[in-house]
Amino acid sequence: MTTSSLPVDPSPATAATARPSLGARLRGRQNQNLWFWVFVGPFVLGLIIFIYIPIIWSIYLSFFESYNTVTPTKFVGAGNYLDMLKDESFRSSLGTFIVFALFIVPTTFALSLLTAILVARTRVMQAFFRSVFFLPTACSYVVAALIWKMSIFAGVRSGAANAMLGVFGADSIPWLSLTKPPWYWLVIVSARLWLQVGFYMILFLAALQRISTTLYEAAAIDGASGWQAFRYITLPQLRPTSAAVLLLLLINAFQAFDEFYNILASFGTYPPYARPPLVYLYYVALGQGQDFGHGSAGAVILTLVIALAAVVFNRFFSFRGED
Amino acid sequence: MSDKTARATLNRRNLLALSGAVAASGALAACGGNTGRATSTTSSGASASASGSASGGAKPVLQQWYHQYGEAGTQQAVEGYAKAYTAADVKVTWKPGDYDQTTAASLLTANGPDVFEYGNGPTIDMIKGGQVVDLTGLLGDAEADFNPAMVKRMTYDGKLWAVPQVVDMQILVYRKSLLEKAGVKPPETIDELMAAAEKLNSGDTKGLFLGNDGGVGLMGGPMLFSAGADYLNEDGSFGFDNDNVVAALGKLREMFQSKYLLLGAPKDWYDGSALAQGLTAMQFTGLWTFPDLTKALGDDYGCVPWPAMPGGKKSVVVGAYGSCVSAKSASVDAAKEFVKWLWVDQTDKQLDFATAYGFHIPARASLVPQAKTLQSGAAKDAAAAAQEFGHAQSTILWTPKCSTAFGDMMTKVVKDGADAKAEIAKVKAIADAEVKRVLG
Structure with missing residues (x-):
């Protein structure tokens, strides 16, 4: 980045007539292009090496028989795809997760919006509540999963949930061992909500604070009730944020892995219920089966x-937004 | 419209931020890029390189991988063994976490280990994929002295693929005092076991513990063996589509529905604490928990093989980590020499490894009488039971895909009460296809 390679520019008059060198043109006005690549280049490189090449390689591998090798030789066409689509376990994991997404996305959305509104309205210790709700986002999914599994929802009396039940004289419930009723969803969903709600709450909180107060003032003068203000001002104003949050939640639901794996995997196996597609693929391709x-x-x-x-x-x- | 473009720029920015984070972590990984395949000079000053055999006279460098053994001192011990070897410069890597997965993945690369241990030897796909080296003949005259069940388990196609290091076993452990108080004898049959568990169940001390999933992950094999069946027959044909097995799995389902089965203990079956802390009166667990049990309970515990179904056999599940040599090793011969030196010739080190840290059974029969830890109490009974009722944990042709199907079947039968016969048929379809693929 030395100046030696910059074009010599003795006077504005000559610069206007002389054609700049190729290097100068490539670098752009005020080295704009150069700086663009200095800043963007490393990221693009990382993106290519760590994201695009693996994706392309993975697509390539999907057409080959490749047990324990990433440089396969036996082409099988769409065979692997047909096998996977015929695989009952894979289909059921996809099915389970469509249901899971239908449940968890609206729930997380509603809870984050609710906490955001409550925190935004709080007049005392707002910063405190904001931080408290956001803090779980900083917690590792694995750590949270282990706490949920081993101390809160342990099946014995010493588990927090069962200790609470004991106060009311109820029997201990092995939360993670039973499938009827499926208590394990309670464990997973509560862990997931605890981990995620804070993050989306912050997104909503930022959006809420950008809504101009004049809108509310005008509505108040027109005699709008609290619910009407929420329905006709807050919700429409939050639309871009809501769209982003819903999309992120949807993708997140299908990418579920960490808390499921750490809560439900048992010795050498993972139960066929509540098995996210990624967990199933992990056992197919990255576990002992390569x-x-x-x-x-x-x-x-x-x-x-x-x-x-x-x-x-x-x-x-x-x-929906355009009408 | 403006709001759409705003979203678009945000997306692009997010994308860049994301890739930036990825790039940064990549750079960090590169900083710590110590693959262990040192090409620098060693402490002795001799120049060593990964391609040692080629660099004339210099000692080859060997990477040896172990999974993380829980017992204190084991890591120092294996590092000591490696240091004592003079013909090569052996570097030990101690790998916590998902050892099987990382090792399997690393065998694809040039940065994997030269020598590594793997549960019950390499998988059939590692052998078929040419990832591990044939070790036939490495045992030499000592072959007859090695635990025959384990040698057989690590043999495929008439060739030996791993050297058994130490034998581990799983067995039913019980609290003597609790059984006496309830007036029950250690169970000999599954029905006796269930009756005993029922009697021993009292309040917060449950009767029996088979793992937090009710034995779904752990007890499938032992129940097959109880019913006189196995995963696969000798010829690779499917081994458990019969009524005895259906009945055996039905018993497991009954236990799961009972009130006496402990579920959801803070530490799972592979830890002795459920028994030691009085959460259960009987527990299926490994020999390796015996030192902890002795510490907590003194001699107030005993063990029996997993009981039999009518017409079946009692069993003690035995397995062994086998020492394997990677085909990608730059010095295969040196690696084989080292495996032979440590796991065949150095009997004193094998004995030390088997007994000084955790409780294991030496892989060589001639060493068992010398293992002081196995000469008294429950450990002595366990070792004797392993000799008499030992049954290999799995068969080599039982691939991970079969295991997943088997685990699904177990969950559906035991937890959901699905029809065992129909579920077994589903496993059979998958297993038959897998065996055909592997053998074909």
Whole structure:
């Protein structure tokens, strides 16, 4: 970045007539292009090496039989895709997670919005409440999962939840061991909400604070009730943020892995219920079974499902916004 | 419209921020890029390189990987063994966490280990994929002295693929005092076991502990063996589509529905604390918990093999970490020499490894009488039971895909009460296809 390579520019008059050198033109006005690449280049490079190449490689692998190798030789065409689509376990994990997404996305959305509104309205210790709700975001999913599994929802009397039940004289419940009723959803959903609500609350809080108070003042003069103000001012004004939050939540729901794996995996196996697609693919391709062909095919299918859901969702959301 | 473009720029910015974070972590990883394949000079001053055999006279450098053994001192011990070896410069890597997964993945790269241990030897796909080296003949005259069940487990296609290091076992452990108080004998059959568990169940001390998932992950194998079946028959055909197994899994389902089965203990079956803390009167666990149990309970605990179903056999599950050599090693011969030196020739080190830290059974029969830890109390009974009722944990052709299908079947049968016969048929379809793929 020395100045030696810069074009000599003795006087404005000559500069206007002389054609700048190729290097100068590539660098752009005031080295704009150069600085663009200095700042953006490392990220693009990282993106290519760590994201795009693995994605392309994975698509490549999905067309080959590749047990315990990433440089396969036996081309099987769409065979892996057909196998995965025929695989009952994979299909059921996709099905479970569509249901899971339908539940968790609205729940997290509503809870984050609610906490954001409550915190925004709080007059005392607002910073404190904001931090308290946001803090869990800084907690590792693995750590939270282990706390939920081993101390809050342990099946014995010493677990926090069972100790509470004991106060009321109820028997201990093995939260994570039973499938009827499926208490494990309570454990997973509560862990997930605790971890995620704070983050989306901050997004909503920022958006809420950008809504001009004049709108509310005008509405108050017109005699709008609290609910009317919320319905006709707050919600529409939050639309861009809501769209972003919903999309993030949707993708997050399909990418579920950490808390599920750490809460539910038992010795060498993972139960077939509440098994996220990624956990199933982990056991196929990255666990002891190094079956990258089927694993990659499953990953591509999952990506397509997420993309499809996102497109449908976006369509739905923008149409609604335009009326 | 303006709001759409605003979203678009935000997206692009997010994307860049994300890739920036990824790039930064990549850079950090590069800083710590110590693959262990040192090419620098060693402490002795001799120049060592990964391609040692080629660099004339210099000692080859070998990477040896272990999973993290829980017992204090084990890591120092294996590092000591490595240091004592003079023909190569052996560097020990102690890997906590998901050892099986990281090791399997690292075998794809040039940065993997030269020598590594793997549960019950390499997987069939590692062997078929040419990732591990044939170790046939490495045992030499000592072959007959090695635990035959384990040698057989690590043999495929007439070739030996790993050297058993130490034998581990799983067994049913019980609190003597609690059984006496309830007036029950250590169970010999599954029905006796269930009756005993029922009697021992009292308040917050449950009767039996088979893991937090009710034995879904752990007890499938032992229940097959109880019913006189196995995952696969000798010829690779499916081994458990019969009524005995259906009945055995039905028993497990009954236990799961009972009130006496402990579920959701803070520490799972592989830790002795459920028994030691009085959460249960009987527990299926490993020999490795015995030192902890002795510390907590003195001699107030005993062990019996996993009981039999009518017409079946009692069993003690045995498994062994096997020492394997990676085919990607730059010095395969030196690696094989080292494996032979440590796990075949150095009997004193094998004995030390098996007994001085955790409780394991030496892989060589001639060393078992010398293992002081196995000469008294419950450990002595356990070692004797392993000799008499030892059953290999799994068969080599039982691939991870089969295990996943088997685990799903177990969950559905035991937890949901699904029809065992139909579920077993589903496993059979998958297992048959897998065996065909592997053998084909």
